[in-house]
Amino acid sequence: MTxxxxxxxxxxxxxxxxxxxAADTELDTLDFGVIGFDAEGFVRRYNLFExxxxxxxxxxxxGHALFTVVAxxxxxxxxxxxxxDAAAQAVPLDETIDYVLTLRMRPVKVKLRLLAAPGDALRYVLVNRG
Known part of the structure; x- marks a missing residue:
């Protein structure tokens, strides 16, 4: 994208x-959190909103493990x-769930969108706090 x-x-x-x-600077313009991580679970993209x-x-x-170190x-x-499960079954993942974040903060109700596709280098957790 240009x-x-x-x-x-x-x-x-x-x-x-x-x-x-999207370039990282483009991710920074979004009004929701973006966390992109690789197949090993290491965070590779993280936007300004999040x-x-x-x-x-x-x-x-x-560069840190999303599910054991970061969140x-x-x-x-x-x-x-x-x-x-999506990776093991080689199927796409696109689910939105109601969630409560609890680490390093008081509990915050959010919507999480989980995005992944077979063969893609990165998977994403999107965080909507609105």
Missing amino acids: SSALAASFADAALLPQLHQ SRAAGLSPQRVL PCMNNFLVAQRFE
């Missing part, structure tokens, strides 16, 4: 390919297991 802003919303049906193509909302700097998140509150059957 524009400086990504015209995408949390619920866009074709959001996964847009995220893959950094500010979670109170975690990119330096504390990028162990997501290391359960609702989130992490869904990514593992």
